[in-house]
Structures are given as C-alpha cells and as structure tokens.
Amino acid sequence: MTALSPLTPPTVSRLPNVGTTIFSVMSALAAETGAVNLGQGFPDFECDPALVDAVTAAMKEGHNQYPPMPGVPALRQAMADKMLALYGHRCDPATEITVTAGATQAILTAILAVVHPGDEVIVLEPCYDSYVPNIELVGGVVVRVALTPGSFRPDFSAIEAAITPRTRALIINSPHNPSGQVWSEADMLALQDLLAPTNILLISDEVYEHMVFDGEQHQSAARFPGLASRAFIISSFGKTYHVTGWKVGTVIAPALLMSEFRKVHQFNVFTVNTPMQHALSAYLTNPAPYRDLPAFYQRKRDLFRDGLASTRFRLLPGQGTYFQCVGIEGLTVAERELPEADFCQWLTREIGVAAIPLSAFYGNGFDQRVIRFCFAKRDDTLQAALARLAKL
Ligand code: PMP
Numbered sequence: 001m002t003a004l005s006p007l008t009p010p011t012v013s014r015l016p017n018v019g020t021t022i023f024s025v026m027s028a029l030a031a032e033t034g035a036v037n038l039g040q041g042f043p044d045f046e047c048d049p050a051l052v053d054a055v056t057a058a059m060k061e062g063h064n065q066y067p068p069m070p071g072v073p074a075l076r077q078a079m080a081d082k083m084l085a086l087y088g089h090r091c092d093p094a095t096e097i098t099v100t101a102g103a104t105q106a107i108l109t110a111i112l113a114v115v116h117p118g119d120e121v122i123v124l125e126p127c128y129d130s131y132v133p134n135i136e137l138v139g140g141v142v143v144r145v146a147l148t149p150g151s152f153r154p155d156f157s158a159i160e161a162a163i164t165p166r167t168r169a170l171i172i173n174s175p176h177n178p179s180g181q182v183w184s185e186a187d188m189l190a191l192q193d194l195l196a197p198t199n200i201l202l203i204s205d206e207v208y209e210h211m212v213f214d215g216e217q218h219q220s221a222a223r224f225p226g227l228a229s230r231a232f233i234i235s236s237f238g239k240t241y242h243v244t245g246w247k248v249g250t251v252i253a254p255a256l257l258m259s260e261f262r263k264v265h266q267f268n269v270f271t272v273n274t275p276m277q278h279a280l281s282a283y284l285t286n287p288a289p290y291r292d293l294p295a296f297y298q299r300k301r302d303l304f305r306d307g308l309a310s311t312r313f314r315l316l317p318g319q320g321t322y323f324q325c326v327g328i329e330g331l332t333v334a335e336r337e338l339p340e341a342d343f344c345q346w347l348t349r350e351i352g353v354a355a356i357p358l359s360a361f362y363g364n365g366f367d368q369r370v371i372r373f374c375f376a377k378r379d380d381t382l383q384a385a386l387a388r389l390a391k392l
C-alpha cells in the first residue's frame with residue numbers, strides 16, 4: 001500500500017465500485033502460484049511469424065509516423081472487402097470504418113459518442129466487464145437484463161420489457177464471453193423486429209466472430225440491414241490472429257454514427273499504431289487464417305471437453321469463443337461449497353489451475369456455481385491442466 005500523501009488533493013472516484021479486473025487478478029495469482037493459467041482469455045502460443053515479419057518490414061519501410069486518423073486506408077479497404085465477402089454488407093471504408101486500439105476502446109468510444117447523461121443502456125448479463133463502467137463513466141443508466149439462466153439464450157420478452165423512451169442503446173455480444181453461446185439467425189431476426197419501431201442504437205461486440213463451431217455460422221449484425229443501419233459493429237484482430245497484446249480492432253457503423261464516433265476517437269487516441277496496421281492490411285486480404293480458425297479452436301475445445309468429461313465438473317454447452325464453462329456443484333472444499341470466486345482462488349492455489357468465476361460478469365455478483373476456463377492454449381498446457389483437474 002502506498003501511503004497517502006497529505007499534499008495530494010482528495011478526489012471523488014468516478015468508478016467507486018470498481019477494483020482491479022478479475023482477469024488481471026487471476027493472471028497475477030496464477031503467476032505467483034505457478035498455476036496453469038486458464039483464467040484470462042489469451043493464447044499461450046505464438047501468432048503466424050509472417051505477421052511479425054510484416055510488422056518489422058513495415059517499420060523498416062518507414063511506416064512509423066501517425067497514420068490517417070480513421071486508420072491506414074489499405075486496412076479499412078481490406079476490412080470493407082471482408083465484410084462484403086463474409087456478411088454481404090457493403091460499407092464505405094472512407095466514412096464507415098475506423099481502426100481502434102482494440103475492441104475495448106471501440107466500445108468506450110461508441111458509448112462516449114452517443115450516450116448522454118441519463119440515457120439508458122441495456123446490457124445482457126453475464127456481460128464483459130468493461131461495458132458497465134463505460135456506461136457509468138458517461139453518466140448513462142445501466143439497465144441489466146439477464147440472459148436465460150442455465151442456457152444463456154437471449155430472452156426477448158425481458159429485453160422488450162426493459163425498453164423505455166430513455167433507452168439509447170443495447171449492447172450484445174455473440175459469440176458470447178463468458179458462456180460461449182452463439183446467437184442464431186432467428187435470434188438476430190427477433191432482435192431486428194424488436195428494434196425496428198425504436199430509435200435504439202446497437203453496439204454489437206463481435207470479437208469472437210471467427211470462433212464459431214460445429215458448422216454454425218456467425219450471425220453478424222452486418223447481415224441484417226435493420227440492425228446494421230443502427231449498429232456499431234466491433235471486431236478485434238487480437239482474438240482472430242492470436243495477438244491480444246497488439247490491441248488493434250475495428251468499428252463499422254453507418255456514416256452518420258461514424259462521424260460522431262470519430263469526433264470522440266480523434267481526441268481519445270487520435271490514431272492507432274501504424275506498422276501493425278500496415279502488417280494487418282496485407283494479412284487480412286488472405287481469408288485462410290480466419291477461415292481456418294473455427295477448426296483450429298474446435299479441435300482444442302473438443303480436446304479440453306473430452307478431458308473434462310472424466311472430472312467432477314459439469315460441462316456446459318458452448319458453440320463459440322475460446323471459453324468453456326463448467327458447473328462446480330458438489331465440489332466441496334473441507335466439506336463446504338465455496339462461492340465461485342473463492343473456489344477459483346482455491347483451484348488456483350491448491351490444484352494449480354486458474355479459472356474465472358462467472359459472478360465477475362454480473363453487477364450483483366450472482367453466483368450460479370459456474371466457472372470459466374480459457375482453452376486458447378497449447379495442447380500440452382491443456383493436458384497439464386487436465387491432469388491437475390483430474391485430482392479433484
Ligand atoms: N469484448 C469481449 C467480449 C472480450 O472478451 C474482449 C477481450 N478482452 C474485448 C471485448 C476486448 O478486446 P480487445 O482486446 O480487442 O480490446
């Protein structure tokens with residue numbers, strides 16, 4: 001603890017209920033205890049060396065100064081081409097695509113751009129941990145709607161019941177962190193119908209768009225004109241290309257919304273690092289890496305699930321993302337069922353595998369006896385974790 005200096009003026013916190021994120025906490029605990037870290041979501045393997053070479057080449061070619069504010073044109077063009085090829089969505093790279101410092105900045109900037117103090121924003125719990133503090137920072141009112149308990153499916157009548165004249169935006173996330181659930185075409189059509197008579201904007205967090213398994217398709221908001229016309233569609237190269245530390249993503253929105261987005265973007269980051277954008281623009285023109293990603297992660301999911309099947313965890317279904325949730329009912333520690341968060345601490349310290357409690361994704365810490373593992377790991381890492389979990 002740093003001693004408080006009597007010379008530092010007191011401040012009133014803008015985020016009084018926020019501490020260090022659960023992901024940082026569990027990664028630190030895993031490092032401290034030598035546990036296998038299946039907590040925070042990131043790969044423990046390298047990206048394609050060609051991508052690293054492309055960044056080095058871009059630096060050597062002198063791409064080291066500010067790029068244009070919305071991003072390197074070739075990268076925006078490659079993204080527009082991909083949106084058309086994959087989702088049939090035509091967007092103008094000049095006015096409808098901006099390169100961001102990862103999805104995190106894209107989400108915050110979208111909220112800053114369109115949510116006024118007192119506006120309501122609906123989130124579907126459990127949800128990614130940045131959404132609620134982002135809404136609170138702009139003085140918005142967080143309206144929490146639960147995904148259906150157990151299945152994590154969207155409950156459209158609950159969403160409809162939460163809509164008021166003050167609802168400014170709804171945030172959705174498919175494939176879903178933490179549950180791995182994927183919205184179907186019927187879900188997206190139902191959402192499109194629900195929003196059609198309203199002025200509600202959509203923030204569609206699609207960072208796991210290329211991790212959809214079992215032959216299913218990612219149902220991007222971009223596929224649905226009634227959604228695309230009111231949406232900020234958010235992607236992350238960090239997830240798709242195994243480079244979470246690069247923090248580069250994109251946001252796609254109709255020109256009117258994008259011009260408001262860019263007003264904020266130019267004053268919160270102005271631009272995103274240049275050499276990575278050059279490297280990504282060439283890399284993105286090749287569909288093979290993202291086309292092959294579902295098979296790559298489905299094999300890891302199956303390996304991990306097969307191993308978990310012989311442990312005492314209850315396997316939950318998951319069709320997407322690199323997360324696997326499990327139930328911990330009946331897993332007692334000293335004859336006691338621990339709260340999820342304490343169970344994860346115990347699992348890390350005593351069994352040597354870090355996980356994330358689902359309660360961290362709820363405002364009220366709702367505990368449903370479920371924890372999340374990340375399987376974006378080398379096979380030997382997954383095997384090492386499974387060997388430890390088998391002892392339970
Ligand atoms: N949304 C979700 C659902 C995520 O899981 C993540 C990954 N941390 C992000 C947004 C943030 O992505 P990025 O690392 O590109 O900022």
Ligand code: GLN
Pocket residue numbers: 021023024039040041042177
């Ligand atoms: N998205 C990652 C997860 O859910 C973590 C990113 C972060 O640490 N902020 O684990």
